[in-house]
Amino acid sequence: MIKFSSGSDLTITFGLIGLFLVLMIAVLYATNRKSTSFSDYAVGGRSYGPWFVAMSYTNSWWPGATFTAFFALSVGGVLGFYALVYATLGVTAMYLMANRAWTWGRRFNLTTQPDLLGMRYNSPAVKRIASLIGIVSVFPWVVLGIQALATLFQFASFGQWTVTECLIAGVVVVLIRQYWTVSMGMRGLIMTDMYQGLIAYVLCAALCILLLLGSHTPFSHLSQLPPKMLIMPGGEHSTYGPWYMFSLIFTGVIGSMCWPMSFQRIYTASGVRAVKKGTLLTILLVGGFYCILSLFAAAASNDPNVAANPQHGWFIALFDVGGPWMLAIAIVIVLAASIGHVDGCVQVCGTQFANDLATWSGPRSDRQLTVLAKTGMIVFIGAAAILAYLTFNYSRLQLLAQISYQGIIQLAIPLFFGIFSRRGNKQGAIAGMLVGIAIAIVLTTIYPDDIPWLGSLTSGIVGLIANLVVFVVCAYAIKPSPAEQVRVEGLFGAAQSSKVPMGKPGSVTT
Amino acid sequence: MKDTINAAPVRTRTIVFGAYFVLLLVMALFPPFYLSVSGQSTIVAGIPLPFVYWISIALLVGLGVWALYTVESINGELPEEEASR
Numbered sequence: 001m002i003k004f005s006s007g008s009d010l011t012i013t014f015g016l017i018g019l020f021l022v023l024m025i026a027v028l029y030a031t032n033r034k035s036t037s038f039s040d041y042a043v044g045g046r047s048y049g050p051w052f053v054a055m056s057y058t059n060s061w062w063p064g065a066t067f068t069a070f071f072a073l074s075v076g077g078v079l080g081f082y083a084l085v086y087a088t089l090g091v092t093a094m095y096l097m098a099n100r101a102w103t104w105g106r107r108f109n110l111t112t113q114p115d116l117l118g119m120r121y122n123s124p125a126v127k128r129i130a131s132l133i134g135i136v137s138v139f140p141w142v143v144l145g146i147q148a149l150a151t152l153f154q155f156a157s158f159g160q161w162t163v164t165e166c167l168i169a170g171v172v173v174v175l176i177r178q179y180w181t182v183s184m185g186m187r188g189l190i191m192t193d194m195y196q197g198l199i200a201y202v203l204c205a206a207l208c209i210l211l212l213l214g215s216h217t218p219f220s221h222l223s224q225l226p227p228k229m230l231i232m233p234g235g236e237h238s239t240y241g242p243w244y245m246f247s248l249i250f251t252g253v254i255g256s257m258c259w260p261m262s263f264q265r266i267y268t269a270s271g272v273r274a275v276k277k278g279t280l281l282t283i284l285l286v287g288g289f290y291c292i293l294s295l296f297a298a299a300a301s302n303d304p305n306v307a308a309n310p311q312h313g314w315f316i317a318l319f320d321v322g323g324p325w326m327l328a329i330a331i332v333i334v335l336a337a338s339i340g341h342v343d344g345c346v347q348v349c350g351t352q353f354a355n356d357l358a359t360w361s362g363p364r365s366d367r368q369l370t371v372l373a374k375t376g377m378i379v380f381i382g383a384a385a386i387l388a389y390l391t392f393n394y395s396r397l398q399l400l401a402q403i404s405y406q407g408i409i410q411l412a413i414p415l416f417f418g419i420f421s422r423r424g425n426k427q428g429a430i431a432g433m434l435v436g437i438a439i440a441i442v443l444t445t446i447y448p449d450d451i452p453w454l455g456s457l458t459s460g461i462v463g464l465i466a467n468l469v470v471f472v473v474c475a476y477a478i479k480p481s482p483a484e485q486v487r488v489e490g491l492f493g494a495a496q497s498s499k500v501p502m503g504k505p506g507s508v509t510t
Numbered sequence: 511m512k513d514t515i516n517a518a519p520v521r522t523r524t525i526v527f528g529a530y531f532v533l534l535l536v537m538a539l540f541p542p543f544y545l546s547v548s549g550q551s552t553i554v555a556g557i558p559l560p561f562v563y564w565i566s567i568a569l570l571v572g573l574g575v576w577a578l579y580t581v582e583s584i585n586g587e588l589p590e591e592e593a594s595r
């Protein structure tokens with residue numbers, strides 16, 4: 001933890017945090033509407049326009065760690081910019097899958113990503129395995145998110161609070177916020193995502209531009225960066241092999257729609273047009289914000305305090321520029337991003353528990369599903385809070401988060417094949433996911449970062465290759481029944497018919 | 511312009527946009543491309559070339575999606591929806 005030598009004013013930092021939280025609660029009460037069905041509770045009644053979809057996706061995409069871990073990467077140089085590319089390429093998948101994913105979602109009343117997989121492969125087992133992978137993969141990120149809030153309170157107290165006090169404060173803030181996530185479901189989430197997003201991404205980007213125009217972290221510093229900041233991993237003198245960057249970016253690109261909270265944003269949209277226009281706006285928000293933040297981080301590398309502590313560089317840079325007031329704004333921005341991300345995780349995990357897992361014994365009523373989702377959210381956030389407290393100094397938690405990323409991308413094979421191709425079957429989907437995730441877990445435990453003897457490929461990519469092989473072999477070896485062929489044709493036909501250009505019947509696009 | 515877009519066969523459009531996005535994906539993923547600018551201190555608009563490389567790909571992705579959306583809108587393939595929030 002950084003010690004601040006001067007300007008410690010807790011009234012300013014905690015005052016702004018308090019103001020942020022009060023306004024957030026005001027937004028929740030002002031927009032509160034009673035859910036009339038489980039679909040209403042889980043996906044906001046499929047009623048939101050492109051700006052809401054975009055802001056909600058952005059909140060679920062960039063966690064609070066963007067301002068610590070990713071900021072540190074950009075302070076170090078060009079490596080930090082890889083996230084800009086995978087974020088924008090990844091969200092493009094949302095555009096390409098919008099038609100089928102949204103149309104099937106409305107037609108079959110789907111509320112989660114595993115719900116779509118289960119419907120596509122006509123298999124409850126596929127749905128449950130995908131749902132379990134999703135929930136388990138998201139869990140470490142919620143724990144890390146709560147712990148990040150503790151770090152935030154360390155800064156807000158200027159290092160005067162103990163680690164335990166900060167952790168308790170972080171847990172309390174998250175638990176209080178989740179009261180509304182549980183009671184309001186997706187509607188509350190989307191409304192606060194807009195509020196939080198305006199602070200975390202729009203205000204942040206505007207602030208970074210202003211600071212780049214100033215004298216402390218000037219834009220002109222970017223043209224004087226030392227040569228070592230311009231070197232990408234994988235080159236001649238790099239400790240990584242040539243496939244390291246490939247693995248990072250490819251994992252990010254295909255992983256974007258695998259994260260259940262990102263995919264679920266499709267179902268909150270009011271239609272295919274809203275998803276597609278929302279994707280455009282998402283690229284603007286996700287890419288624009290991150291690009292500006294990364295340029296600011298690289299320019300801030302000229303601040304010796306930032307260079308010495310890049311993980312805390314965001315807070316230090318702003319404190320060095322404007323004292324406690326700027327630090328308070330920096331904290332509120334990270335708080336907004338962290339809460340937005342944790343909310344999205346909790347909401348989707350509770351929904352998946354109710355919709356995908358708790359329906360094993362038969363269908364449930366809307367009321368039962370809503371109660372189960374709320375219970376799932378309470379258990380999920382409670383468990384995460386306890387684990388966050390118990391594992392605050394447990395470095396292996398970061399490894400779990402890494403495994404989770406390598407694990408979640410195993411959903412990509414059944415997801416992408418399921419939406420873009422008529423081929424594939426439930427046997428391949430199940431066996432592929434299980435083989436892929438087993439390989440990813442084992443290899444990540446042995447090689448947490450990269451696998452040197454494979455040119456620095458990461459474990460998830462190796463798992464993914466095995467997953468693909470299993471899926472394709474099963475697709476060719478196990479022929480679908482005529483009834484299944486008709487069912488799948490019907491699915492794709494239904495999505496195609498919704499794309500027929502108006503006034504041009506029969507002119508079907510792919 | 512609108513007439514040209516309307517007249518273009520769907521297959522042509524799929525190939526054009528498909529090739530465009532695949533090219534961007536290749537530029538982002540394959541080491542020979544991005545390693546060719548690694549360590550270069552050339553400055554473009556005040557920003558070092560390796561940074562510009564990644565920013566350009568992101569920018570081109572955004573422009574590509576925007577162009578695709580425009581084409582689909584002109585062709586009437588995006589159904590109007592009920593009033594959204």
